[in-house]
Amino acid sequence: MSVRKAIFITGGASGIGRAIAVRFGREGWFVGLGDIDEPGMAATEALLPGGYSFACRLDVRDRAAWDEALDGFATAAGGRIDVVANNAGIPLGGALVDNSAEEIERCLDINLKGVLFGAQAAYPWLKRSAPGSCLLNTASAAGIYGTPGASVYSATKFGVRAITESLDAEWAEDGIEVRSLMPGFIETPLLDKTPHHGANEDIRSRVIAGGLEITPAADVGDAAWNAVHGRDLHTVVGKTAARLRFAARWMPGRLRKQVRASNRPLGK
Structure with a gap:
């Protein structure tokens, strides 16, 4: 009889996590969800096979809460965790001088500190189910090249990329795979939020005005499956991310000129 594998996903109430x-x-995996949005998690669970899911309220900024969540999930999943998806994150746009200290700290805490805490908490479980276990971090196309009008967000996603690369080496001897997703603009509720407290335009409007494509969320689900089961360290998702990676590698000078010429911070 085959053993049902188990994945725990933060930010599982909507969007990429869903x-x-x-x-x-x-x-056929047993799916665990961690989020602060409990009604959203219930909606996600309704889309999953009955009896094969688990949900708990989790603020990824709380290190102790991580241990409690994974302990509970492992118990529900039959004592194993094969993949932890560090996906929870928030957007923050606008010129740096327009971002409040509170906004900066919240973005850093959720997008970066939350990933580090998640990796720490996941390690003993992933080591136990290795080889073949995986830490999957959601980075961004903003972790390929810095995005004008999103310096804090870009910094966090470059950080997630660095964490992925560091742990890929650090955990190799334990048989734990470490991967990241680098999506462009994805069809999620985050697009309908304003980039910062003083903005009067949502992110979706800016994306459409810029002529950039919005990738279906299901594409990220497929990319996550391929990342966990493939060999690539970083997986780009969507045409914007793919073009940006190509330009950053092969045409860095031209990319810099294009970015400088097109700079119009989100929310302006």
């Missing part, structure tokens, strides 16, 4: 949950649930 897409990952649905994709792995479709493959």
